[in-house]
Amino acid sequence: MKLDASISAVVTGGASGLGLGTVKALRAKGVKVAIFDMNDETGKLAAEETGSVFCQCDVLSDDSVDAAFAKAREANGQERILVCCAGGGNAIPTARRDKKTGEINIFPSDKFEWVLKLNTVGTFRCVTRSAAGMMTQEPIDGERGVMINTASAAATDGQMGQAAYSAAKAAIVGMTLTIARDLSREGIRVNTIQPGIFDTPAMARATPEMKQALGAMVPFPPRMGHADDYASMVLELARNSYMNGETIRLDGAIRMQPR
Template sequence: MELNASVSAVITGGASGLGAATARALASHGVKVALFDLNAEMGETLAKEIGGVFCRVDVCSEGDVEAGFAKARAAHGQERILVNCAGISSPGKTAGRSKEDPSVIKPYSMANFERVLQTNLVGTFRCIVSSAAGMLTLDTREADRGVVISTASIAAEDGQMGQVAYTASKAGIVGMTLPIARDFSSEGIRVNVILPGLFNTPLVARARDVVKNALSASVPYPKRMGEPEEFASLAIEMCRNSYFNAATVRLDGALRMAPN
């Protein structure tokens, strides 16, 4: 796919971190970008910076997603690129003992488990369905009618203790990528997924230096956390390279996470 001003994109979780870096990278090629996020202040600021549009969207809400795509398409036309970066985490063991009193057993909250899956997995699928349905209306002679890129995590393959909900949600994203790509194989819509490792996102930036240094040291090479711009670079290549389809790509500096 040639990236230029004739192409529009929607990025979920686009107000910060990996999503924001991808938005800036796409916009630098002239692509018209719509940002879906809950943080209106950051989203509006970034949209103004890149000449895009912000849509306040909770990916768990069918109504929000429908309204977001309607607003984005009214501003930029039918998107040909969807990048799913919206996601949350809620750490906790499946069942564990209280640190204060080991005789007290604490099961993982089912409400939290469902919330993580609804946001990360169901929310990603909801946006893919809505975006791809719109892409199917495009009458294009190009090889690529559209491109979908979702964000999983290396936790999908080597989840650690306390990551059960997050790992389940990200493994689900990986698992659905191939069948979705096959569903659209005759329609010219490609579907890929990136599995980032440790990245210097706003969540990590709030950690103490000693924690960040330890995380960086755990990466084989290069011994640092990834930068959001490196994620964006891979997303750009997945858009431009038409042979990227149903690809599951780790971006992690050769990191394989230990059990804890």
């Protein structure tokens, strides 16, 4: 797909981190972008900085997602590109024994479900709405649109305490080919990026020493990934019309250790 001012895109989680890096890369190509994000303040700032449209959006809500797509399309027209970066997780062991008291605690089911709803269901909720919109458009060079979802190295190399996050991201990997097949007759491609250790706002609490140590774990290059590394892959997946139904690891060849 060509990337220019004739194309519109939606980026969920677009106010920070990988999402914001993607917004900047798309805007640099002239693409009209709508930022979907929960945070009103950072969302408006990101939109002003990049010349995008901000649509406050909670991917856990049908009504919120529907309203965000309606606002985005009113401003920019029907999106041909969807990039899903919205997500998050927690770190809770499946079951653990308190070292002092011996009390045994289990992972609360509601907290497990919340991570799946945010990452997997939230992604799928946006995919279905975007697919329906793309299907109303005439193909451009044979395709109506492209979707790029975000998984994680945790999908295959989950560390201790990441049961929910690993399950949620593995589900995104698992549904990639199926959705690509579902939408193939409509000329809509679907791919997933599986990032490793990236320097995002989630790392805000990490000290410089900790970040350096994390980067040193990566075989090559020995550093954490940057948002523009992710954004570069998004651009290639959007442009390359033969990339479909794939999950691509973007991790410097790291394989995560148990902890």
